[in-house]
Amino acid sequence: MDIKEIQSLIKFVAKSGASEVKLEMKDLKITIRTGAIGSSSEGTTYVQQLPMHNPMMQQVAAPAANEGASSVEIAAKAEQDEDAKYITIKSPIIGTFYRKPSPDKPVFVEVGSTIGKGDVLCVIEAMKLFNDIESEVSGKIVKVLVDDSSPVEFDQPLFLVDPS
Structure with a gap:
């Protein structure tokens, strides 16, 4: 989830009138609260927590995923070129x-x-x-x-x- 998606989620929760929304994904936890607890002032806060893991591992895993996707795209493109003569x-x-x-x-x-x-x-x-x-x-x-x-x-x- 990128920052724009988080911001739109915050706006949606604020407009909906919900006091608190928790969203948990595989690698992301977000809690959005509208209205400060114990205070009369209105506000929206959010907390984003990522699980602890080795950032080096993430950098190594990302290129491998991209290589797989590009090889699939190359294979699909080659098949389209081959089928073009038919x-x-x-x-x-x-x-x-x-x-x-x-x-x-x-x-x-x-x-x-x-x-x-x-x-x-x-x-x-x-x-x-x-x-x-x-x-x-x-x-x-x-x-x-x-x-x-x-x-x-x-x-x-x-x-x-x-x-x-």
Whole structure:
């Protein structure tokens, strides 16, 4: 919690009319009292107590957390760059995504399947109507981005297709 958040918390408590609020977090304890005890003057006081621990330990731990976050960001960015060369097929409607025409039938397409324009890729159920979703491009399925029987939103990516 930074000083601005503490100040806004103090203002909130003062406006609420509460006489005392205690907030305890993992590494922070704050007590906010409005109105001085045994005095008629109005005022707000707060006490911030941090647990005793080695400040050197905190400095060493912080860079490690940042390194983990940056490696995740780098991996996500690399995946986005890799996926940029593919065409994304998106859901044209809201509904439930199905990879099969019925539970006892095989899936329409698998990763690695070659598709052409007009081929049915999946079915989306909306208001008890089953809508065939047809491909607008030719290519090869690289990724299926949605699990079977999952709800999908309008314009949600469903498949990645390599047009080459």
